[in-house]
Amino acid sequence: MPPLLEIKDLHTEFRTGAGIVRAVDGISYTVDPGETVAIVGESGSGKSVGALSVLRLIPDPPGRITQGQVLFDGRDLMALSEEEMRNVRGGDIGMVFQEPMTSLNPVLSIGRQITETIEQHRGHDVAAAQARAVELLGLVGIADAERRLKQYPHQLSGGMRQRIMIAIALACDPKLIIADEPTTALDVTIQAQILELMQNLTRRLGVALIIITHNLGVVARYAHRVNVMYAGRIVESGSAQALYHDPRHPYTMALLKSVPRLDRPRQARLDPIEGQPPDLTRLGEGCAFRPRCRFAIPHCAESKPPLMPAGAADQLAACFRSAELGSLADKVAGAAA
Amino acid sequence: MSASPTASPSEPLLQVRGLKMHFPVTEGMIARRHIGDVKAVDGVDFTIGRGETLGLVGESGCGKTTMGRCILRLEKPTAGEILYDGVDIANLGRRDLVALRRRIQVIFQDPYSSLNPRQKVGSIIAEPMKVHGVEPDAARRNERVRELLSLCGLNPNFADRYPHEMSGGQRQRVGIARALALNPEFIVCDEAVSALDVSIQAQIINLLEDLRDKFNLTYLFIAHDLSVVRHLCQRVAVMYLGRVVELAECDELFDNPLHPYTKALLAAVPVPDPSVEASRAFQPVQGEVPSPINPPPGCVFHPRCPLAVADCRRTRPELRELRPAHWVACSQVA
Numbered sequence: 001m002p003p004l005l006e007i008k009d010l011h012t013e014f015r016t017g018a019g020i021v022r023a024v025d026g027i028s029y030t031v032d033p034g035e036t037v038a039i040v041g042e043s044g045s046g047k048s049v050g051a052l053s054v055l056r057l058i059p060d061p062p063g064r065i066t067q068g069q070v071l072f073d074g075r076d077l078m079a080l081s082e083e084e085m086r087n088v089r090g091g092d093i094g095m096v097f098q099e100p101m102t103s104l105n106p107v108l109s110i111g112r113q114i115t116e117t118i119e120q121h122r123g124h125d126v127a128a129a130q131a132r133a134v135e136l137l138g139l140v141g142i143a144d145a146e147r148r149l150k151q152y153p154h155q156l157s158g159g160m161r162q163r164i165m166i167a168i169a170l171a172c173d174p175k176l177i178i179a180d181e182p183t184t185a186l187d188v189t190i191q192a193q194i195l196e197l198m199q200n201l202t203r204r205l206g207v208a209l210i211i212i213t214h215n216l217g218v219v220a221r222y223a224h225r226v227n228v229m230y231a232g233r234i235v236e237s238g239s240a241q242a243l244y245h246d247p248r249h250p251y252t253m254a255l256l257k258s259v260p261r262l263d264r265p266r267q268a269r270l271d272p273i274e275g276q277p278p279d280l281t282r283l284g285e286g287c288a289f290r291p292r293c294r295f296a297i298p299h300c301a302e303s304k305p306p307l308m309p310a311g312a313a314d315q316l317a318a319c320f321r322s323a324e325l326g327s328l329a330d331k332v333a334g335a336a337a
Numbered sequence: 338m339s340a341s342p343t344a345s346p347s348e349p350l351l352q353v354r355g356l357k358m359h360f361p362v363t364e365g366m367i368a369r370r371h372i373g374d375v376k377a378v379d380g381v382d383f384t385i386g387r388g389e390t391l392g393l394v395g396e397s398g399c400g401k402t403t404m405g406r407c408i409l410r411l412e413k414p415t416a417g418e419i420l421y422d423g424v425d426i427a428n429l430g431r432r433d434l435v436a437l438r439r440r441i442q443v444i445f446q447d448p449y450s451s452l453n454p455r456q457k458v459g460s461i462i463a464e465p466m467k468v469h470g471v472e473p474d475a476a477r478r479n480e481r482v483r484e485l486l487s488l489c490g491l492n493p494n495f496a497d498r499y500p501h502e503m504s505g506g507q508r509q510r511v512g513i514a515r516a517l518a519l520n521p522e523f524i525v526c527d528e529a530v531s532a533l534d535v536s537i538q539a540q541i542i543n544l545l546e547d548l549r550d551k552f553n554l555t556y557l558f559i560a561h562d563l564s565v566v567r568h569l570c571q572r573v574a575v576m577y578l579g580r581v582v583e584l585a586e587c588d589e590l591f592d593n594p595l596h597p598y599t600k601a602l603l604a605a606v607p608v609p610d611p612s613v614e615a616s617r618a619f620q621p622v623q624g625e626v627p628s629p630i631n632p633p634p635g636c637v638f639h640p641r642c643p644l645a646v647a648d649c650r651r652t653r654p655e656l657r658e659l660r661p662a663h664w665v666a667c668s669q670v671a
Contacts, residue, residue, distance in 0.1 A: 040534035042534035043505070157625050188561065192605035192621035214535060217607030221614040239609040256609060258539040260568035262591065263608045270545070270568065272539030276504045 002074075003030035003173055004208050005054070010068030012046075012053045015061065015107040019281035023063075025232035028307075029290040031157035031176065036202065036209040038219040038240070040255075041229035044277055047212045050229070051178050055089055073175060094207075096198075098181035100161035104153040113150030121172045131319055136167040141197060159190035166198060177209045183218070191212030195222055216259060220244060225314075228252050231278050231288035233308060238315030248317035248325055250293045287319070295321050295328050349420075350387040350523060351408065352557050355380055356417035356427075358403050362630055375629050377403040378414075379579035382656070387522075389557040390549065392570030392587070394602070396552040398626055401559045405525045408497060408557065409443055410434050421523075439469055446528035448508035452500040458497030458511050462486070465518045485514040490544060506537035513544065523555045530565060542569060563606050567591050575599045578629055578637040581656065585663040595665045598622075600640050617652040636667070644669040 012024040024046045031037045041047040052058055053065050056077065063175035070077040077088065089095070091278065097103040105113060115129035116137060129271035130149075130229055137145035140163040153161055162182060169177050179198065199222055202209045213219060219240060226238040226243050228251065235251035247253040254273045260266075275292040287293070295299070299320055309315070310322040321328065358378040378400040385391045393401045406412045406646035408419060410426060417429045426437055445451035452461055462482045465471075472478040476610075483493035489510040500508055509529070516524055526545065530538045542565065548554060560566050566573055566587075573590045575583040575598065583596040594600045601622035608614060624641040627633055633640055639649040646669065656664040659671065 037648065042536060139633075152427045159625055187626070188563075189396065189601060189622050190625065192607075192619075193623075195402045196619075196621050215607070216535070216609035218613075220609050220611045221607040221619075244609065244611050258536050259609060260542075260564040261608060261610075262606055263613055264566060266568060266588070269379065270539040270542055272543060273536035274540070276506065276537075277534070286351060 001032065004013065004033045004035075004073060005031040005210075006069075006071040007050075008068065008069040008071070010050065010053055010112070011066045012049050012058055012063060013066055014063045016281070022232050022281045023280065024053060025283075026068075027227075027229070027232075027234050029227050029234065029237060031208050031210060033175065034202070034206045034208055036199070036211060036224050038221055038223035038226045039212045039229060040214065040216065040219055040226060042214055042277060044231075044280065045229040046232040047229050051180055051212055052209060053326055054178065055093060056085055057089075087121065090117050090168075091106060091172050092175050094172070094174035094177040096162070096165045096169050096177060096179040096182045098184050100158060100165050101153065102184070102314060103165060104161060105225050106153050109149065110153065110156070110164055114149070114164070114171060117168055117171045132171070133167075135326065136171060137164075139170065139201065141165045142167075157190075159185050162186060162190075162194050163197070166194075166201070170201065170205070170207070173205070174207060176210065177202065178210045178212075178223075179213070180212045182211065184213070184215075191218075198222075216256065220271065228255070231280060231283060233288070233304070233318065235289065235319070236314075236315075236317045237307065237313060242312035242315045245324070246311045246315075247320045248315060248322040249289075250295050250321075250325065251289050252317075253325065253329060254292075254294075295325065297321065340643070345543045348387050349384045350389075350422060351385040351421040351557075352418070353381055353383050353404075353408070354418040354420070356404070356407060356419065357381075357415045358400070358407055358412055359415045373630050375627060376470060376579050378407065379629075379632075380417075381576075381579075381581050382643060383574050383581060384585060385523075385555055385557060388549075388553050388555055389572065390558055390570045392566035392573040393557060393576060394561060394566050394573060395557045395576035396561060396602075396626060398578070398629060400579040400629075401576050402527055402578070404487075405443070405527050405559050406517065409441060409525055410437065411642065429526050439471075439519045440521055441523045441525065442519065442521040443525045443527060444509075444512050444516050444529040447532050448505050448512055449500075449532075451512055452508055454500055456499075457496065458486075458498050458500065458503075461500075461511060462515045462518055463494070465515060469519060471519060481518070482514075486511075486518055488517070488548075489514040490540075504537075505533055506540060509533060509537075509541055510544065511609060513541075513548070517548065517552075520552070521554070523557075525557045525559065530563070531560060531562060538565070547570065563591075563603060575602070578626060578632055580637060581664075582650075582665065582666045583664065584656065585660075589660070593660070593663070595659060595670045596638075596667050597642050597644050601641075 008028050010027050027050055027180040029094055039047045054070050054309055064242040118124050118129040118132050134145045142148055183194050216313055224239050226240050227234045230251050236252045257271045278288050290296045290300045305318045305320050307316040307318045310317040356378055359376050361371050362373045364372045367654045395401045407414045414427050418425050437606045442635040448548050459482045463478050466478055472481055482496050486493045491510050509607050558570055570587050573587050574581045577598050622641055635651045636649045636654050639645040654668045656666045
């Protein structure tokens, strides 16, 4: 089965006063129909810009997609006209953003914001769109739909608003939903409700999901496959199982070690990643993680390591030393003990 | 066995008793009629021992930040006592408050908005010393700033930088250096690591631990991230809608949570391990936090509680010591 979405060597840069920021520096990945893929990374790693580039939502200027292909359902999104692209956004590809307060229009009723999407993309009349909106609210677990549709965003709680965002994303039976930090602004019990809802709906309706997050726990609970980003590149990709149990990039490894875990005994001390994230305007030649990497060798300064097979089947890591990483980590742990 | 939730294992530095902070809600533009109160904190008791770190966890709107602001006396509580080193600070006047703030400092959540963008880092850190007349000599003060910077893991030359020239983690270190400038004994950390990236978060947690050991600091660590709280705190209080629903030693709370809300909160945290997650049956708690203007009668958690019985709707459960030093406000657990 061909993948639903195939991203090939995508580059996005921003021209700023400080120089050119290569926010996305050649990423490639695929998403199969019905699959949940997580993009993990810290602020500035390019995870959001990468996803916005897929939808061509990069403000130009200062941003520009300089290179790459995005094949969605057989079409190259980069080659579409602006008009055709508008039909894809909110049609075949739904979006859920982080901040449900700012991504909903405060002066339009909830009902209008849902029916607008349906009328635009499906050409339904007002009554049909209204009926569909009621159905959608039921789908996302909002009771008393008729009354809710007349309300405005400020009358709803954060969790409710995010349910509305999901209803809008689902309105036109999309094949793919891109969710950018969908629960970061929410409390932990509400986060759990929203993520369960998204998982149940995408499974039931067969929708593929790209979930962008910095929360490693969310990834472990919901994703089939994971792409880890650092400084605009994918540094490791693979199944969630493989990546968590046998990480093959020092960054993934360090990231997993740096978080305190509720399911393990308390540690005496956390093991942080030392140093600061890199300045994207001066990345230079070598591996961007090199200054913070405890396994760096001179070769790492010479060229950027490409994604290479490592560990399990389907697992890829952009590290020259990924094959020996397991034994190296044991040595470091042994020396520390 | 301690006799009340305000008893603490060591010598108490801070005792909070029956604290209430209600904010009036008014209606009308000219004749502002009082139509109700937001009961942000509604009868809270706890104690923090000298050198201890107490975690205060809960979701947004549970009153944990208001609690911290009351202790800092950025708010004047509606009722109750805050005994700091034996003195009730809930009703102190302005002059006494200035003296108090040399001993109690705060680290804020957002390292972007809590530093003045037009002030150099050195001047930000020196500001508390100027305000309180510590180190009146400028050269000595600058020396102290450099010392504080290196104590917090920053290059002393950063004193000449502006906040925008620094990353989030570095800014948070500046915020910590500022909090330490007056040699306080007690620091309220209000979501001090929540805005930071995972890799930087661990650095700052380690720094907070090092400083605690070095200066025998006492922390009130307010946070919503349970795994961070578990790592850093000796005792933990769980708040819900203005009340403490459970209070216990850290390991006891995480190993044997008794209150249904604490259990729901713990279950909702996803663990970074796909195998653990796959093997775990998970049912998120239903519903949302009710409005603190009109909180439910009886137990505030009853509308979402799986154990609720008719009596929970009528009687407000008080904290009971169900196990040694483990306090729970629930009538349905034993």
